[in-house]
Amino acid sequence: MPGQRGFSLVEVLMAITVLMVGLAALARLSLVGIADTVGARDRSQAIALVTEAAEAVAFSVHDYATWSASPSPSATFSNQFAADWALRVADRLPGGQGAVCRDASPGDGEPGDLACDGGGPFVVKVAWRTPAGAALREVAVLP
Numbered sequence: 690m691p692g693q694r695g696f697s698l699v700e701v702l703m704a705i706t707v708l709m710v711g712l713a714a715l716a717r718l719s720l721v722g723i724a725d726t727v728g729a730r731d732r733s734q735a736i737a738l739v740t741e742a743a744e745a746v747a748f749s750v751h752d753y754a755t756w757s758a759s760p761s762p763s764a765t766f767s768n769q770f771a772a773d774w775a776l777r778v779a780d781r782l783p784g785g786q787g788a789v790c791r792d793a794s795p796g797d798g799e800p801g802d803l804a805c806d807g808g809g810p811f812v813v814k815v816a817w818r819t820p821a822g823a824a825l826r827e828v829a830v831l832p
Contacts, residue, residue, distance in 0.1 A: 745767070785815065799826065814828050
């Protein structure tokens with residue numbers, strides 16, 4: 690009718706639909722931001738742990754071959770440090786595992802199998818899993 694004012698039901702439904710799509714996009718953006726923050730935190734932890742082990746090995750009076758992640762009652766300083774370090778890796782990273790080993794192909798390995806082949810240079814490897822299940826790793830090749 691002429692002279693009526695206001696909105697039709699179709700116009701109101703379209704406005705609600707546009708609003709809901711916008712709110713869903715904001716919610717998704719928030720979730721992606723949170724996941725990225727968690728990923729960055731884990732990567733920072735891994736880098737700090739790799740650096741810590743590399744420095745400890747570099748300043749150790751023992752050679753790299755004495756490093757072991759299995760503690761014993763008569764463990765040397767470097768072996769005890771290696772055991773404590775491995776526990777910190779497991780504690781700070783989801784599915785985390787770390788090792789100091791010889792490896793001809795340092796860029797391989799994942800949690801559960803760091804793929805240390807016993808050849809090549811000494812490396813510090815840390816591997817973990819993201820909340821989505823993807824395997825990530827940080828590696829430092831020791832001089």
